[in-house]
Amino acid sequence: MGVGEHASGPGHVPVMLGRVLELLAPAVAAAATRDPGRDPVYVDATLGMGGHAEAMLKAHPSLRLVGLDRDTTALERSARRLAPFGDRVRLEHAVYDEIPSVLRRLGLPAADAVLFDLGVSSPQLDEADRGFAYSYDAPLDMRMDRTQGPTAAEVVNGYPPAALARILREYGEERFAQRIASAIVREREREPLESTRRLADLVRASIPAATRRTGGNPAKRTFQALRIEVNGELDVWRRALPAALGVLPVGGRAAVLSYHSLEDRVTKQVLAAEAADSTPPDLPVPLPEHEPRFRLLTRGAELPSDEETTTNPRAGSARLRAAERVREAT
Template sequence: MDVGDHAAEAGHVPVMLGRVLALLAPAVEPATGRDPVYLDATLGMGGHAEAMLRAHPRLRLIGLDRDPTALERSAARLAPFGDRVALEHAVYDEIPEVLDRLGVPAVDAVLFDLGVSSPQLDEADRGFAYSYDAPLDMRMDRTQGLTAAEVVNSYPAGELARILRAYGEERFAQRIASAIVRERERTPLDSTRRLADLVRTSIPAATRRTGGNPAKRTFQALRIEVNGELDIWRRALPAALGVLPAGGRVVVLSYHSLEDRITKQVLAAQAADTTPPDLPFPLPEHEPRFRLLTRGAELPSDEETTTNPRAGSVRMRAAERVREAT
């Protein structure tokens, strides 16, 4: 979820839980005799997964997370469900490999709750939140990959500016990148507080007075770069759609426009009727493979955003497979 000023607020409440359950229910109550399978591709604290398991007593869960700490905590939470639960340390673009390893040919429902999880935000030493002073890390999986400190201290100014502009939609990207390079020549940037302060002093004073913490966009951009989030998402959503049978459903919760734009494009392409307009009748191979279950991106209710501030930026989209791939 977005690394906002509410990073320190308490509570790990599953976002849009009631709506997620309602959208996925038809897919996990199949008419066949087999037990339905639900894939939570971004398990986090396991809140959505626990609710699904309680609502559907025959449901089997496959839960993925790239963060070993999240897996440990969700494993404890989901322990009462016994062998109905299989948890895997994996990134969500590895769905086909995980299912192949488990001997599961298809799943009935998939949930993606993208972005940073509550524990990652609330644990200062993870380095995701600008409201804490912590090492510049930002890795969702601390067992691998480069850190945010390595990015800000080694990338050329032009590449830093590109990342801030592309991933943070930061209009002062060049000014911030130049300030980072000047500062790191004095001493390496290694803390969230120093970076946040540097960003604040790098942008015009008038801009600092509106729109929340000015470091938000820079932190988002660095997090996306460190974790390869957008490239992974471009692979992950098509992979998930590919393992859904007819009647299978996917729900996506995204927290910034870059993720949501990819989701919209992929789902729209799968739901499009591409029959050539000069044919007098539709060809089966050109019929849409999915139908959209949401009109555009659905937003949380005002009540939810009041009680759960982390839901404030969420955008939800969902789709159902109506036709098998040819």
């Protein structure tokens, strides 16, 4: 469910679409060369509205898509969008750390290209009843998969003060985490917090007036922190990226679009570790078992163009990283 499908017009234009296609195209070509009798497989691990997936299917007529999303509403919408591609498309209600098990269930030995477009999707933000946005008054939900898991209301009304402060500090990078957590506890003792508007107003009132005048809506960091906690996003991401890299054959590629520093930090660490030469420093030449299994395809994190962020402001925080498998796992 990526923020990457945010746009002002209909269709939700995906973020950095041209660059994503450019990065993943060699993996599709490598698959055709490596195994001419098998259709290349592309896993869109965060399908959202299906924008990246549609573009990949159009660009590569032999490509087969496995699209994952934990949001059943997103799956229904993307199914309609991708219907013209018929049996080249297989959509699965799953979280992205389940890629290996989904592929096994479908009888697929590998994925040649994988894309993660992380974060909350445009419909989730724009539909008030999902409870992701502080700009609407709605029930405090924030679940990407509304079939399971605790809601944001259960977190703010049930977590101990110290746990609330930790979440706000770690996941929201909120300077005033303790003040906000204390205010939440006082308010919920008077009456449970159930709406986005009430929580946003409480956060605003908890932050010093001088801070409220800059940096956008002061509730943004609290809402981000709660969303990450409700959906277990960082814990899932720490499992998901290594799992996805593990299903790539030599020549296979993975690309990641992230939208806040916590996600991008995990991405950077995992890819750097996989691309590192682990040869002991006292050896004169690398041993095969110590050679890197991946090579980085981006120099640091690539950013969207100024033109793109002008037409699609929600893309402004996007960071793109990618890697290619160059050696089989030992």
